[in-house]
Amino acid sequence: MAEFVRVEVDKATRVATIRLDRPKVNALNAQVQAELGAAAGEVAEDPGVGAVVLWGGPRVFAAGADIKEMQGQSFADISARTGALQGAFTALATIPKVVVAAINGYALGGGCELALTADFRYAATDAQLGQPEILLGIIPGAGGTQRLPRLVGPARAKRMIYSGAFYGAEQCREWGLVDAVFPPESVYEEACAAAARYAAGPTLALRAAKQAVDSGLEVDITSGLLLERHAFQSLFATDDAQAGMASFAEKGPGKATFTGR
Secondary structure (H helix, E strand, O other), X not given: OOOOEEEEEEOOOOEEEEEEOOOOOOOEOHHHHHHHHHHHHHHHHOOOOOEEEEEOOOOOOEOOEOHHHHOOOOHHHHHHHXXXXXXXXXXXXXXXXXXXXXXXXXXXXXXXXXXXXOOEEEEEXXXXXXXXXXXXXXXXXXXXXXXXXXXXXXXXXXXXXXXXXXXXXXXXXXXXXXXXXXXXXXXHHHHHHHHHHHHOOOHHHHHXXXXXXXXXXXXXXXXXXXXXXXXXHHHHHOHHHHHHHHHHHHHOOOOOOOOOO
């Protein structure tokens, strides 16, 4: 059983919460990283999970890597670990379901990179996000130099990474790093409500849409359109597509009930 990361599933809404709980600030040491990767695999494979919320609790999302653990490590030491670190975060980023990060408090360094693995980020009004690795003489190593510029553009990503500064939730929302801002006490509830709406949707179509968008960003437009075409065509073999179109014809949009098949 995991010590610092647990998966909690609300069977009524089919929403799973991946909950970090490593006092005091959810520092992302090697054990937490491994447990996050395992949690990603668990929710990805569970047919009872329709969507996911990534949460660090009401006090702090994740204040970054465990600096004490990294201090003194050699090039050989860190080289042996970086692949596992990126692998855990990639497992989170490729969960084939909608993922919403609920950010209370700090999401810094690895914590910000953790939030970047989600499809959407909901932040508390007092949340702070940033990539302060440069202040340690290093750079982000869990996707920050890659996922952040794809989300906010290269100039803003460079500003965040080069400065090491912390940025408030409203500034991050303006830049597109954060999707919505809520009072601290309601961030998690809002994230769960949004996840529940996706969990009630057409599971296979949502998975196809996520994979088409994410994979399409990595290739040229012609290849991306080919990915989209194949995904689009394949969905006509699903029960959800037939149910959705039949419901639209009979009742109008937004009234279909989906089964995930």
